[in-house]
Amino acid sequence: MSRLMVISEKPMAAKKLAEALDEQGKPVEIKKRKASYYECKRNDDTLVVVYALGHLFELRQIEKGWTYPRLETEWVPKYEVVKKAQDTKYIINLIKKLSKDVDRFIVATDHDMEGSLIGYTTLKYACGADPKTAERMFFSSLTKTDLIEAFENRASSLDFSMINVGCARHQIDWLYGINLTRAMTLAVKDVSGWFRIVSTGRVQGPTLGFVAEREMMINMFVPIPFWRIEAVAEHEGKSFELEYSMKRISKENHAERIVESLEDKSLTVDTIRTTTTLQNPPVPFNLSGLQYEAYRHFKFKPSRTLALAQKLYLDALISYPRTSSQRIPETLDVKTIIEGLRKNRIYAKLSGRILETNLVPVQGKKDDPAHPAIHPTGLKPERKLTPSEGKVYDLIVRRFLALFADSSKRESIRADLVRENHRFYVRGLRVLELGWMEYYGPYATLEERSLPSISKGDTVDIASIVAERRHTSPPSRFNPSSLLRVLEKENLGTKATRSTIVESLRSRGYTLSDRHELSTLGYAAFETLKCHVSKLLSASFTRELELEMNCIHEGTSTRQEVLSRAKDGLLTLLETFKAHDKEIGEALVFGLRKYWKAKQEIGTCPSCGDGTLNIIRSPKTGKRFVGCSNYKEGLCNQTYPLPQKGDISPLDKMCPHCGHHMIRILSRRGVWETCINWSLCLGRQDDIKALEMKRREHRKETSTGSEKLNE
Amino acid sequence: MNECAICDRLATPGSVYCEYHSKAYDNLRDAFEKWKESLEIEWDKYLKQLLETEGTGLWIQEIAEYIIQQGSI
Numbered sequence: 111m112s113r114l115m116v117i118s119e120k121p122m123a124a125k126k127l128a129e130a131l132d133e134q135g136k137p138v139e140i141k142k143r144k145a146s147y148y149e150c151k152r153n154d155d156t157l158v159v160v161y162a163l164g165h166l167f168e169l170r171q172i173e174k175g176w177t178y179p180r181l182e183t184e185w186v187p188k189y190e191v192v193k194k195a196q197d198t199k200y201i202i203n204l205i206k207k208l209s210k211d212v213d214r215f216i217v218a219t220d221h222d223m224e225g226s227l228i229g230y231t232t233l234k235y236a237c238g239a240d241p242k243t244a245e246r247m248f249f250s251s252l253t254k255t256d257l258i259e260a261f262e263n264r265a266s267s268l269d270f271s272m273i274n275v276g277c278a279r280h281q282i283d284w285l286y287g288i289n290l291t292r293a294m295t296l297a298v299k300d301v302s303g304w305f306r307i308v309s310t311g312r313v314q315g316p317t318l319g320f321v322a323e324r325e326m327m328i329n330m331f332v333p334i335p336f337w338r339i340e341a342v343a344e345h346e347g348k349s350f351e352l353e354y355s356m357k358r359i360s361k362e363n364h365a366e367r368i369v370e371s372l373e374d375k376s377l378t379v380d381t382i383r384t385t386t387t388l389q390n391p392p393v394p395f396n397l398s399g400l401q402y403e404a405y406r407h408f409k410f411k412p413s414r415t416l417a418l419a420q421k422l423y424l425d426a427l428i429s430y431p432r433t434s435s436q437r438i439p440e441t442l443d444v445k446t447i448i449e450g451l452r453k454n455r456i457y458a459k460l461s462g463r464i465l466e467t468n469l470v471p472v473q474g475k476k477d478d479p480a481h482p483a484i485h486p487t488g489l490k491p492e493r494k495l496t497p498s499e500g501k502v503y504d505l506i507v508r509r510f511l512a513l514f515a516d517s518s519k520r521e522s523i524r525a526d527l528v529r530e531n532h533r534f535y536v537r538g539l540r541v542l543e544l545g546w547m548e549y550y551g552p553y554a555t556l557e558e559r560s561l562p563s564i565s566k567g568d569t570v571d572i573a574s575i576v577a578e579r580r581h582t583s584p585p586s587r588f589n590p591s592s593l594l595r596v597l598e599k600e601n602l603g604t605k606a607t608r609s610t611i612v613e614s615l616r617s618r619g620y621t622l623s624d625r626h627e628l629s630t631l632g633y634a635a636f637e638t639l640k641c642h643v644s645k646l647l648s649a650s651f652t653r654e655l656e657l658e659m660n661c662i663h664e665g666t667s668t669r670q671e672v673l674s675r676a677k678d679g680l681l682t683l684l685e686t687f688k689a690h691d692k693e694i695g696e697a698l699v700f701g702l703r704k705y706w707k708a709k710q711e712i713g714t715c716p717s718c719g720d721g722t723l724n725i726i727r728s729p730k731t732g733k734r735f736v737g738c739s740n741y742k743e744g745l746c747n748q749t750y751p752l753p754q755k756g757d758i759s760p761l762d763k764m765c766p767h768c769g770h771h772m773i774r775i776l777s778r779r780g781v782w783e784t785c786i787n788w789s790l791c792l793g794r795q796d797d798i799k800a801l802e803m804k805r806r807e808h809r810k811e812t813s814t815g816s817e818k819l820n821e
Numbered sequence: 822m823n824e825c826a827i828c829d830r831l832a833t834p835g836s837v838y839c840e841y842h843s844k845a846y847d848n849l850r851d852a853f854e855k856w857k858e859s860l861e862i863e864w865d866k867y868l869k870q871l872l873e874t875e876g877t878g879l880w881i882q883e884i885a886e887y888i889i890q891q892g893s894i
Contacts, residue, residue: 330845331878332852332871335859362860584876700829 112213116159116247117205117232119219122424123252124148124161127218130257131157145200147208152261158212160205162219166198167231169284178292179684181677183281185231202236209237217268218247218260221480222432223276224606230273244268250433250481252426253489274669275662279604282655282676287311289680290646293687294635294698301695308635308698309618312652313603313611315639318620319647320596321588322636325628333581337365341534341575343377343527349573350562352377355533358580365577368532372575377527377534379568382561385524388517391546393436393474394483395509397605398598400431400502403509405591407553408501411624412594412609418502419484426489428506432606433481436474438513442482444469448511450488457507460549464514471513485510511549518545518554523561527570536561588626600649601656619705622759623776630708634701641697642690643683655679712736712760712786713771717748723771723786725758734758736786750786753777767793827883838884845880865889 116131118124125148128137132150137159139148148159168191171180187202188195209215215237217229229246233239246268249260287309294308310318339354359365395403400419401412410418419431438444445465452461474483486507495503523538538561541547547554564570588596590612597608615621620632628636636647645651655676661667687694712723721740728735733754740746750770752758756777763772765785774783788794823832825839836843849871856867868885871877877885 326841329841329878329880330848331876332848332881333874333876334852334855360859581874581876584878 111154111156113156113158113211114214114216115209115212115237116157116216116218117229117237118159118161119225119228120163120424121146121161123218124159126252126424126426127257128157128159130252130254131159131261142204143200144197145204147204158208160208161201162228162232163195163198163201165224165228165231166202166205167235168192169281171288176292177296178289179681180289180292181285181680183284185235187235205232205236206238209239212237215239215244216247216261216264217244218249220430220432221248221250221269222430222606223272223279223604226269226272227276227280230268230277241268241270241273248480249430251429251487252423253487256487271663271665275659278659278662278669278672278676281673282659283312285676285680287314289684290315290687293684293691294638294694297687297691297695298698298702299695300691302699302702304699304702306702307618308631308702309614310635310639310646311611312655313597313607314614315646316600316602316649316652317593317597317611317615318632318636318639319649320593321615321621321626322628322632322647324585324588324626325632328584328587331584333583335362335579335581336360337362337577338580339365339368339575340578341372342573343534343536343570344573345562345564345568345570348562350536352527352534352536352572355535359577362577362579369575369577372529372532372572374572375529376569376571377529377532379564379566379570380526380528380533382523382525382564382566385522386542387520387522389520389545390517391472391512391515392509392550393472394438394485394513395506396434396436396474396476396478396483397431398434398594398608399436400484400506401594401609402591403505403553404502405589407505408498410498410502411590411613413590413613414498415502416606416609418499419506421499422495422503422506425491425493426487427491427503428487429483429485430481431484433478433484434476434605435478435481435483436476437483438471438473438485439482442485444471444514447486447488448514450490451486451507451511454490456504457511460508460511464511464549467514469514505553508550508553512546512554515546515549516543518547519543520556525561525564536564590624590626593626600653602649602652623781629705631701631705634698634704638694638697638701642694643686645683709759712773715740715746715748716770718746721746721748723748723750725752725760751789752786765791765793767791827880827887842880842884845878845884849881849884 116127118127128148128150129135131152133152137148137150139146150157150159166188167185168188169183170186170191172182172184173180187198189199215233217233219225219229230241233241233244246265247260248265249256290311291307291309294310295306298308299305336358338358341352341354342349343352359368397416401415404410404415405412416431419428422428423431448461448464451457452465484506519542521540521542525536527534527536537559539559541556541558547556593612594608597603597611603611615626619629620635621627622629639646658667658672658675662669662672710725712725715721715723715738718738718740721738723736723738725734726737727733734752736750736752738746738748753775756775759774759776761772761774761783764770765772765787768785768787768791770785770787770791772783772785774781784794784797785791824830825832825842826837827842828839830839830841832838833840833843838846853864853867856862862870868889871885872882
């Protein structure tokens with residue numbers, strides 16, 4: 111009889127592991143101060159299931175001082191580096207204590223780079239064990255079957271190549287992020303005396319580059335005019351729109367000539383062509399596919415989708431979400447999964463029909479050796495899912511069911527209507543067989559258009575025809591989803607880190623909204639890097655580092671070799687920084703000043719007409735309000751109250767009701783615009799009443815809810 | 822070096838504009854050729870129309886406004 115320690119990545123995963131591995135299905139949870147572990151019995155052995163909280167150990171510089179370069183690091187408990195991570199102290203101490211009385215160690219963290227590294231550092235630094243003697247469980251879902259199978263067939267050693275890549279990536283990201291951020295921050299401090307973190311990093315730099323270049327294209331865009339023929343035809347008392355064969359006419363006089371020659375004329379139906387096309391089901395979800403689709407349908411940011419998918423994974427409802435794979439392996443028991451889904455009332459009918467097929471899913475191109483594509487496990491939720499979790503779960507289930515369905519069959523009809531050398535089209539579209547679209551449900555939309563009842567040789571009158579002037583449009587700004595796609599296409603970052611990097615641009619003040627509009631600070635950072643260390647904005651530089659890291663996995667380079675080359679590259683960049691730190695500091699301070707001004711300055715004070723209204727935070731109460739810059743001189747005491755929650759941006763427009771400056775508030779509830787005079791503005795009273803009503807209802811609901819709970 | 826006539830960046834050598842506004846000015850000139858082909862339009866009318874057209878870039882608007890104010894090319 112042995113005592114084995116199973117190391118999992120998160121508390122919920124530990125619970126699932128313990129429940130699955132205990133022969134009675136009833137593990138004992140033992141609580142020790144602010145941490146706990148599970149004890150269970152299996153094959154005469156005692157299993158001690160412990161958990162980490164993500165990384166329990168982090169890198170810290172060896173040499174002291176908040177300066178740069180700092181190239182030598184060591185692994186230390188996370189609570190020593192991150193003040194907020196005090197919970198990790200109890201967990202590390204508990205693992206340390208328990209590991210003294212353990213015969214063997216099994217790592218059961220997620221099978222990816224981060225998971226492997228978490229297992230390795232926990233083993234090495236918390237357990238004090240030799241990682242070479244540890245065993246490894248590999249699984250892609252937290253279902254009982256998968257976990258038991260992973261335990262029974264566990265590998266006799268850890269995946270050291272993955273650990274080495276994870277370790278190198280962690281160290282390189284730390285080195286670049288910490289040193290370059292310090293170089294920029296200290297350049298600002300030296301010039302202005304302010305301590306304001308101005309960050310950049312290995313992937314953040316190129317991401318900023320993509321956003322800035324797009325912004326410049328938009329700022330330098332000149333719309334070019336073109337004309338479109340807009341025509342409506344009439345036939346047997348019914349009117350319908352016509353589409354002219356030339357979509358864009360570049361010259362005004364040409365467009366006018368077309369209109370003149372067709373006004374009050376009739377067209378003849380020349381041909382009616384019907385084509386039938388088959389559309390295959392969409393491929394299985396990998397993480398970016400899921401994030402893209404969740405943004406498209408629910409407007410969920412990629413990071414939010416990942417967090418929701420992670421919760422569903424920990425509840426054993428879906429497979430591991432951080433996967434690149436678009437493939438469902440043959441070894442996956444899809445029949446059992448669909449039978450499980452059949453027990454859910456919502457999917458019962460669809461699952462039943464899928465079970466009648468030969469269960470061959472459509473496959474995508476991308477593969478991931480560690481995990482299959484995201485799929486449901488077939489288990490029924492044990493708790494009520496939140497509305498957002500429910501949406502993501504439904505999307506995953508329906509996509510999975512759609513994989514086994516037939517192609518959808520569509521019929522496109524095009525009628526060509528002619529007069530002399532002019533040609534118009536009328537189009538119709540209908541779905542002949544829904545196929546997979548029925549399973550994908552609300553996520554597969556297709557607008558059907560019926561063709562008017564016309565036949566070949568019919569004459570159709572042109573009821574109206576005009577040449578409408580249009581202009582070409584600038585490229586659109588990135589949204590969180592499209593920026594994520596660019597990073598994926600450029601192979602920058604990993605599937606797990608991309609969404610955080612996209613968010614960091616906003617949290618650092620480089621972009622102003624989810625539409626990734628570049629702020630003055632963003633411009634300043636971009637211009638400074640472009641001028642002095644353009645390599646940092648280059649996608650190819652970061653990609654080269656990624657390729658080097660892949661060499662560790664392939665065995666063509668060692669971790670030390672890659673790390674040493676990365677350090678050399680970083681030192682060269684830092685030397686350039688040092689040589690230009692005054693110019694860099696001045697440029698960044700310039701950008702910061704403009705950024706703060708834009709964030710705080712509302713406009714001219716309507717009361718004194720001379721001062722400037724600014725957003726001010728009271729040093730006494732910490733509350734924010736709008737005040738006039740002439741207050742200090744005792745010339746004006748005009749103030750306006752402000753909402754205390756949310757991010758406020760001054761707008762370049764005035765209230766149509768009272769003429770005061772407008773502001774935009776971005777809060778967790780969404781974006782809304784109001785004027786600074788909102789408490790008195792007559793035009794806003796309805797809004798205030800609606801808000802009060804909403805609050806009253808909310809209070810009522812809360813009190814009723816608590817009464818029910820008390821009952 | 823002088824400041825750009827429009828923003829507070831430094832003007833590029835031999836120009837009154839900074840790097841970005843210089844590029845914007847080049848775009849403005851190039852696009853004028855296309856507008857002329859399409860509309861047979863005069864330069865000043867072109868600038869005014871651009872200011873009223875949706876999608877005109879911020880730097881293009883700034884250059885157009887500046888040129889109109891200056892009353893010359």
